[in-house]
Amino acid sequence: MPASAFAFGIWELVPSGLFLLLALVLPLLFYHLGGGFLHRLQKHLPKWLCILTESYLKPLVWALRQTLAFAAAGMLPFVQQHPSLADFLATASTLLNIYFIALGAWRSAPMCRLLLRSAQNHLDLETNQTMARFFENLFRALVGLFAGIAMLDTLGVPVSGLLTGAGVAGIAISLAAQSTLSNLIAGVALVLEHPFGIGDYIVLGDLEGTVEDISFRSTKFRTLDNIVVSIENSKVASEYIRNCNQRQSRLWDFTIGVTYGTPRETLETLCCDLTALLQNDPEVIPDKVTVTVDTFNAYSIDLRCRVYITKTSLADFLQAKNRLNLQIMDMVHKDGCDFAFPTTTIEMAGEK
Structure with a gap:
């Protein structure tokens, strides 16, 4: 070259x-x-x-x-x-x-x-x-x-x-995939209406757990036993949705049964003392506390207590209940009352 x-x-x-x-x-x-x-x-x-x-x-x-x-x-x-x-x-x-x-x-x-x-x-x-x-x-x-x-x-x-x-x-395809389209439309409605968000603890019928994801087709949440459940958006939208994260307090409705031998004056004192105990607790809404004589059961006089606790997470709520239960037990004994329990009286016929 x-x-x-x-x-x-x-x-x-x-x-x-x-x-x-x-x-x-x-x-x-x-x-x-x-x-x-x-x-x-x-x-x-x-x-x-x-x-x-x-x-x-x-x-x-x-x-x-x-x-x-x-x-x-x-x-x-x-x-x-x-x-x-x-x-x-x-x-x-x-x-x-x-x-x-x-x-x-x-x-x-x-x-x-x-x-x-x-x-x-x-x-x-x-x-x-x-x-x-x-x-x-x-x-x-x-x-x-x-x-x-x-x-x-x-x-x-x-x-x-x-x-x-x-x-x-x-x-x-839309005629053949109506369920998919309904899930898509329901997903858009859930996002726009915003009844719950990712991280919220919700209750849907018999299922409850923490929401992890909302996709075009389904909503995923993790139950208390750590299982991820996927539910179609159309079914979620048709259920009664209870969003536990949006509440400001938790209701604690419980009953205390005392024996029938308790005098009326003692019952009145116990109701007043329990009301004051619960109202003075820093984790209780004071103006929503009620303690009343509710029912005469077969073996007990039942006092119904309704308390709203400001701790919304389950762990904190259980800790508050544990602390208040111990204080209630001490108050019942202090006022001279006894907790009732099921009893049965048997009469024995003597020999003739």
Whole structure:
């Protein structure tokens, strides 16, 4: 090969080499300089813009790198001599760009929390993540759908025909999958109505536990024996939902049985002393304490006590009951009363 031809061949590789060098250096400069610039501007930018720029920083770096790398490959003489290979590289570059753009949108899903907070100020999204997580999943599903449509269009697939066919098929599927659609609609209703959130302790019929997740189809919660139960959203929406986390106190309704030999004056004193004992307790709502003579049972006079304890968690509630039960026992003995228990009197007939 003549030297001039060799030099000309090397010269043809120079543009490709320059683009390859830019693919190695320029994305790194963009990442470090852009990242440092955004870090300095974070205190001056709105939060949604910070989330958006941080979500797209790395995908844009990757998109820039692959675009320059594919441009370098497209300048090679071998590629320019084969149009089909050049078209393949251009299509692959476009598909990767669509993927990186969709990846940035996927990573920016936390902006849904800010939109929800601005739309409904009464939502405490820092302590209750239910609605934010639900709409983040919905947003990411839409991002994946539109990215898939854009990729199919790039590959030359007739998207309009597919969408028309999908609409017809969707009608048929909706008729065949009514339960799935009802679960989806019920899930949206549960998220919007917000009867409970993730982390809440709820009671649904015979089941109770802590909510762990709310998806498009079902709600998952963990029972007291540490079993995860998944219930369809339509069934959850049709049940009476009792949210134990939204109460401000727990009702303790109990009965004390004393013997029939207890005088009336002693019963009155015991009722007054028990009322004062419960009202003076710091974990009891004083104006909701009632102690009354309730029932004359077969073997006891029953005193009914209704107390509202401010401790809402089960562990703290049980500890308060334990402490108060011991104090009640001491008070009953102090007032000269005895606890009743089932007794049976047997009369023995003497021998004739």
